[in-house]
Amino acid sequence: MNTVVTPAIDLADSEGYSANPTGARLDADRVSAWFGTHKVLERVSLSMPPGAVTALIGPSGCGKSTFLRILNRMHELVPSAKLAGQVSLNGADIYAADTPVTVTRKRIGMVFQKPNPFPAMSIGENVIAGLKLTGTRISRRAQAELIENCLQRGGLWDEVKNRLGDAGGSLSGGQQQRLCIARSLAVSPDVLLMDEPCSALDPTSTRRIEETIGTLRDQVTIVIVTHNMQQAARVSQQCAFFLAEQGTPGQIVEAGSTKDIFENPRDPRTADYVHGRFG
Amino acid sequence: MTTLIDLQPPAPSPQPDDDAPRSLRKSLSLTDVIFRANARVIAALVLVITSAIGIFLGYQLVPTLHAYGWRFLTENQFVPGINLIGIAAGLLGTVEVALIALIISFPLALLTALYISEFAPVWLRGALSAAVDLMAAIPSIIYGLWGLLLIAPRALYVSRWLDEYLGWIPIFHVPGGNPRAAEFFLAAYTQSPFIAGVVVSMMVVPIGCAVMCGVFQQAPIGEREAAYALGSTRWGMIRTVVIPFGRGGIVGGTMLALGRALGETIAVLLILTESFDIRVRPLEAGGATISWLIANFWGDVSHIQLSALLAAGFVLFVITLIVNTLAAIIVNRSRSGSATEI
Amino acid sequence: MTNLASAGPPQVHMGAAVGAPAEPSDRPRAVTAMSTDYRLTLAGSLIGSLALTWLLYTQILPFSGVVGFVICWYVAYVAMFATVTALVHSAPIVIDRLWTAVITGAASLVALALVSTVVYIVVKGWPAVHHLSFLTQPESKGSPTAPLTQGGVLNAIVGSLIELGIATAISLPLGIGTAVFMVEVGGRFATVVRTVVEAMTALPDILAGLFIYAVLIISLGFQISGFAAAMALTVMMLPIIARASDVALRVVPGGLREASLALGASQWRTIWRVVIPTAAPGLAQAVILGMARAIGETAPVLICSAPSVFMNGNPFVNPMNSLPLYILTGVRSGEPRFIERGFGAGIVLVVLVLILFGVAKYIARPRAAGR
Numbered sequence: 001m002n003t004v005v006t007p008a009i010d011l012a013d014s015e016g017y018s019a020n021p022t023g024a025r026l027d028a029d030r031v032s033a034w035f036g037t038h039k040v041l042e043r044v045s046l047s048m049p050p051g052a053v054t055a056l057i058g059p060s061g062c063g064k065s066t067f068l069r070i071l072n073r074m075h076e077l078v079p080s081a082k083l084a085g086q087v088s089l090n091g092a093d094i095y096a097a098d099t100p101v102t103v104t105r106k107r108i109g110m111v112f113q114k115p116n117p118f119p120a121m122s123i124g125e126n127v128i129a130g131l132k133l134t135g136t137r138i139s140r141r142a143q144a145e146l147i148e149n150c151l152q153r154g155g156l157w158d159e160v161k162n163r164l165g166d167a168g169g170s171l172s173g174g175q176q177q178r179l180c181i182a183r184s185l186a187v188s189p190d191v192l193l194m195d196e197p198c199s200a201l202d203p204t205s206t207r208r209i210e211e212t213i214g215t216l217r218d219q220v221t222i223v224i225v226t227h228n229m230q231q232a233a234r235v236s237q238q239c240a241f242f243l244a245e246q247g248t249p250g251q252i253v254e255a256g257s258t259k260d261i262f263e264n265p266r267d268p269r270t271a272d273y274v275h276g277r278f279g
Numbered sequence: 280m281t282t283l284i285d286l287q288p289p290a291p292s293p294q295p296d297d298d299a300p301r302s303l304r305k306s307l308s309l310t311d312v313i314f315r316a317n318a319r320v321i322a323a324l325v326l327v328i329t330s331a332i333g334i335f336l337g338y339q340l341v342p343t344l345h346a347y348g349w350r351f352l353t354e355n356q357f358v359p360g361i362n363l364i365g366i367a368a369g370l371l372g373t374v375e376v377a378l379i380a381l382i383i384s385f386p387l388a389l390l391t392a393l394y395i396s397e398f399a400p401v402w403l404r405g406a407l408s409a410a411v412d413l414m415a416a417i418p419s420i421i422y423g424l425w426g427l428l429l430i431a432p433r434a435l436y437v438s439r440w441l442d443e444y445l446g447w448i449p450i451f452h453v454p455g456g457n458p459r460a461a462e463f464f465l466a467a468y469t470q471s472p473f474i475a476g477v478v479v480s481m482m483v484v485p486i487g488c489a490v491m492c493g494v495f496q497q498a499p500i501g502e503r504e505a506a507y508a509l510g511s512t513r514w515g516m517i518r519t520v521v522i523p524f525g526r527g528g529i530v531g532g533t534m535l536a537l538g539r540a541l542g543e544t545i546a547v548l549l550i551l552t553e554s555f556d557i558r559v560r561p562l563e564a565g566g567a568t569i570s571w572l573i574a575n576f577w578g579d580v581s582h583i584q585l586s587a588l589l590a591a592g593f594v595l596f597v598i599t600l601i602v603n604t605l606a607a608i609i610v611n612r613s614r615s616g617s618a619t620e621i
Numbered sequence: 622m623t624n625l626a627s628a629g630p631p632q633v634h635m636g637a638a639v640g641a642p643a644e645p646s647d648r649p650r651a652v653t654a655m656s657t658d659y660r661l662t663l664a665g666s667l668i669g670s671l672a673l674t675w676l677l678y679t680q681i682l683p684f685s686g687v688v689g690f691v692i693c694w695y696v697a698y699v700a701m702f703a704t705v706t707a708l709v710h711s712a713p714i715v716i717d718r719l720w721t722a723v724i725t726g727a728a729s730l731v732a733l734a735l736v737s738t739v740v741y742i743v744v745k746g747w748p749a750v751h752h753l754s755f756l757t758q759p760e761s762k763g764s765p766t767a768p769l770t771q772g773g774v775l776n777a778i779v780g781s782l783i784e785l786g787i788a789t790a791i792s793l794p795l796g797i798g799t800a801v802f803m804v805e806v807g808g809r810f811a812t813v814v815r816t817v818v819e820a821m822t823a824l825p826d827i828l829a830g831l832f833i834y835a836v837l838i839i840s841l842g843f844q845i846s847g848f849a850a851a852m853a854l855t856v857m858m859l860p861i862i863a864r865a866s867d868v869a870l871r872v873v874p875g876g877l878r879e880a881s882l883a884l885g886a887s888q889w890r891t892i893w894r895v896v897i898p899t900a901a902p903g904l905a906q907a908v909i910l911g912m913a914r915a916i917g918e919t920a921p922v923l924i925c926s927a928p929s930v931f932m933n934g935n936p937f938v939n940p941m942n943s944l945p946l947y948i949l950t951g952v953r954s955g956e957p958r959f960i961e962r963g964f965g966a967g968i969v970l971v972v973l974v975l976i977l978f979g980v981a982k983y984i985a986r987p988r989a990a991g992r
Binding site for chain 1: 501519
C-alpha cells in the first residue's frame with residue numbers, strides 16, 4: 001500500500017538553492033487513472049515542494065506521463081480517461097467543481113516532449129500567446145518587457161533578440177523547446193511540468209535546457225518526467241521511481257532525495273533500474 | 280596492431296576508367312509492351328473525348344462572334360425570336376446568384392464544420408460526416424423541389440422585410456414592391472435571384488463543409504495541447520490552432536462551393552423568371568444566369584443561335600475552371616494541403 | 622532516506638484497517654466540462670429570452686411570422702446568456718460560451734434544413750408512392766390528372782437505370798483505365814492527361830448535355846433518345862471516376878509493387894493481381910459515388926432526352942424518360958396531381974441514391990488491421 005510521501009529532502013545540499021522559493025506546493029494523494037476500463041495508475045501519492053525539481057523516472061509505459069498530465073488536468077482531454085484521488089495546489093484541490101480548469105492550467109504549465117510553437121505566430125507573439133489565450137491584457141511596453149524577460153529566463157534571448165518577428169517554426173528543435181518554455185513562463189505559473197522535454201533534442205540543446213531548469217528552480221516548482229537517469233541525477237533534487245509490472249497499473253516504488261535514490265536505494269528494483277540493469 | 284592507411288593518391292592507372300554507368304537494355308516482356316500500349320490508347324481516347332468538349336465549346340466562339348460581334352458579350356437581352364443574342368445579363372446573374380449563395384453558405388459551412396470537428400461528441404462525428412456527404416449526394420432536383428415549394432413562399436417574406444427596413448440601400452430595393460401596403464404585391468418578390476441563391480446555398484453547404492471538416496480534424500494535436508496547457512478555453516484553442524491550420528481548406532472548400540454554385544442549373548431554372556435588365560437588385564423578381572439561358576432556350580434556337588448558346592456555355596466553363604484551379608492551388612500550397620482532397 | 626512502497630502487486634483493500642484513516646474510494650470521480658453553473662445559465666437564458674420575445678414580439682419588434690420569432694428568440698437568448706456569464710466569469714470564458722452558442726446554432730440550422738428536405742419530400746410524396754401501381758406501371762397507364770392509383774413511374778425508373786447502366790459501362794473501364802495509365806505508366810503524357818481530366822471535373826452538367834446535343838443530335842443526326850442522355854451522363858462521370866480512381870490507386874503503397882516485381886512478375890501482372898485488388902474498395906467507392914451523382918443529374922437528360930410517357934426499353938429508338946426529368950416535368954406543369962407524383966418519384970430517386978451511397982460506404986469501410 002502506498003503511503004503519502006513527504007520526504008525530508010536536505011535541500012541545502014543542492015547548489016544555487018534559494019532560501020525563498022516562489023513556486024507553489026503540489027501534492028498528489030492516492031491518484032489512480034483509467035483509460036476506459038484499463039487501469040494505468042494505482043494510488044500514486046507524491047509531494048512536490050517548491051524550490052526543488054522533482055524527477056519522475058522509470059521505464060517507459062509505467063504511467064509517468066499519465067501522472068504528469070493528471071497534475072494539470074490534461075488527462076481528461078482523452079474521452080475515455082478517468083481518475084480518482086486528489087491533486088492539491090497549495091492545499092486546494094484542483095479538481096474541485098468550482099475551480100475553472102483554465103485557471104488551473106494557467107497556474108500549472110506544461111512543456112511537451114515534441115516542441116509545439118504556434119506556426120502561425122512570430123517568435124514574440126508565441127511568447128505572449130498565453131496572455132491572449134487567457135484574456136490577460138497588458139500594455140505594449142509591458143508586452144515587450146515580458147517577452148524579453150521570459151526569453152531570458154528560457155535561455156533564448158540572445159539568439160532571437162534581433163528576430164522576434166520571424167515565424168515560430170523557423171527555429172531549430174532545441175530553440176523551439178526553449179521558446180515553449182518561455183511561452184509557458186509568460187503566464188506566471190506556480191508550477192511547470194515537463195514531459196521528457198529533451199528526448200527529441202540533440203545533446204547540446206539538452207545541456208542548455210538542463211541549465212535553464214537549474215536557474216528556474218527557485219522561481220517555479222518543476223516536475224520533470226525523464227527516462228534518462230543521468231539527466232534525473234543532474235537536474236533533480238527529488239526523484240520518484242515509477243514501475244508497472246506485467247499487467248499491473250503503474251505505481252511509485254520508491255521516492256526520496258535524488259542522492260538517496262541513486263546511492264542508497266532501498267528497493268532492489270530501484271537499484272536495478274538506476275544501475276542500468278533494465279530500462 | 281593497426282594498419283596505417285596510405286593517404287597519398289594512387290598513381291594514375293594506365294587502364295581505361297571503367298566506372299561509367301552501363302547501359303541497360305529496356306527489357307519489357309511482350310505482355311507489358313501490349314499493356315502499356317493499351318493503357319496509352321485508353322488514356323489518349325479519354326483525353327480526346329474530354330478535351331474535345333472544351334475545344335468544341337471554345338470553337339463556337341468563332342461563328343458566334345462572327346455573327347453577333349462583341350455585342351454578344353455586352354448585350355443584355357437574349358431573345359432568339361428576333362435574333363437578339365446577348366449574355367451580359369446572364370453573366371451578371373450567374374455571378375449574382377453564386378455570390379448570394381456563397382454569402383449564405385460560407386458561414387454556415389464553416390461553423391458546421393467547426394461543430395462537427397470540435398464540438399460534437401466523438402461517437403457522433405462519423406455519423407455527422409457521413410450525413411454531410413449524403414447531403415452532397417442528394418440530387419439538385421430534390422433541393423429544387425424543396426426550395427421552390429417549401430422555402431420560396433416563406434423566403435419572400437424575408438425579401439419583403441429587407442425591402443421595408445433596408446430598402447433605402449439600393450441593393451435591397453424592389454421597385455414595384457410597396458412592402459407597407461396592406462396587401463403587398465407578392466409577385467415582385469417571388470422569383471428573385473435572392474431566393475434562387477438561398478436554395479443554391481443549401482446545395483453547396485455540404486461541399487464546403489466536407490472539405491473544411493476534413494481539414495480541421497487534421498490540426499496537429501501537439502499544438503492543440505499547447506494551447507490548452509497555457510490555460511486556453513476551447514474557442515481560444517480553435518482560434519489559435521485549428522483555424523490558422525485549416526486556412527487552406529477553408530478557402531479551397533469555399534471556392535469549390537463557388538464553382539458548383541456558378542454552374543447550378545435546376546434550382547435556378549425552377550425559381551427564376553425571365554428578366555434581362557442589367558441591374559443589381561437581387562430581391563426583385565426576375566433574372567437570368569447562363570445555365571438558365573441554356574436550359575430555357577436550347578430547343579427554340581436556330582443553328583447559329585445554338586452556337587451562341589454553346590459559346591455562352593464556354594464562357595461559363597472558363598469561369599468555373601479558373602475558380603476550381605485557384606482552389607486547388609491554394610489548398611496545395613497551404614499547410615493543410617496534403618490532408619485535403621479536392 | 623527514502624520512503625518505500627510495498628513490493629509486489631497492489632492489493633485491493635475492501636475495508637480500512639481499524640484505526641487507519643479512511644481512504645478515498647478508488648473509483649473514478651466525475652470531471653464534467655459542463656458545470657452546474659453552465660447548465661443553469663443555459664436553461665435560464667433559454668426560458669428568459671423566450672418569455673421576453675413573446676412579450677415584445679408583436680408589440681415592439683418589426684417582425685412577423687414564426688421564422689422571425691425564432692430569430693428574435695435566438696438573438697435574445699445569446700444576449701442574455703452572454704450577459705449572465707459575464708457577471709461571473711472572465712472574458713475568455715464568456716467569449717468561449719458565446720461562440721459555442723453560435724456554432725451550435727448554425728449547425729442546428731443546417732441539420733434542420735437537411736431534415737426538412739427529407740421529411741418534406743417523404744410527406745408530400747407518400748400519397749403517391751404507397752400505391753404499388755406507382756412503382757409497377759408506366760406513365761402511359763395513367764395521365765397527369767388521373768387519380769394516383771392509375772399509372773406510375775416505371776418507365777422513368779427503367780429509363781434511369783438503363784441510362785445509368787450504359788453510362789457506367791462506358792465510363793468505368795475508360796475511367797479506371799485512364800487512372801491506371803496515369804499512376805502506373807506515368808510520364809509527361811500522363812501529366813497532360815491528368816491536367817485535362819482534372820479540368821474537366823469542373824464542367825457544369827448542363828454543358829455536358831448541350832455538347833452531346835450539339836454533336837450527336839444536331840451534327841450527327843442521332844435521335845433524342847436514352848442513348849444520347851447516357852452519353853451526356855458518361856461525359857459527366859468520366860472525369861470524376863478517372864480522378865477518384867487516380868487517388869485510390871496512388872494510395873496503394875509502392876512497397877507492394879516492388880515486392881511483386883521482385884518476385885519476377887511483369888508490370889501487367891502486378892497491376893492486375895496486386896494493385897487493383899488492393900485498391901478495389903477505393904475504386905468501387907469511386908465508381909459507385911459517380912453513379913449516385915449521375916442518377917440524379919437532371920440538366921443533361923433534359924436536353925438529350927424527352928419526357929416520354931411510354932415504357933421504352935430500347936435506348937436507341939425514341940426518347941426515354943428518367944426520374945429527374947419526370948420530376949422536373951411534373952413540377953413545371955403546375956398540375957397538382959402531377960406535382961404529387963413528382964414528389965413520389967423524388968422519394969424513389971432519394972432511395973436509389975441512398976442505396977448506392979450506402980453500398981459505397983460499406984465497401985470502403987475501414988477494415989480491421991491485418992486483413
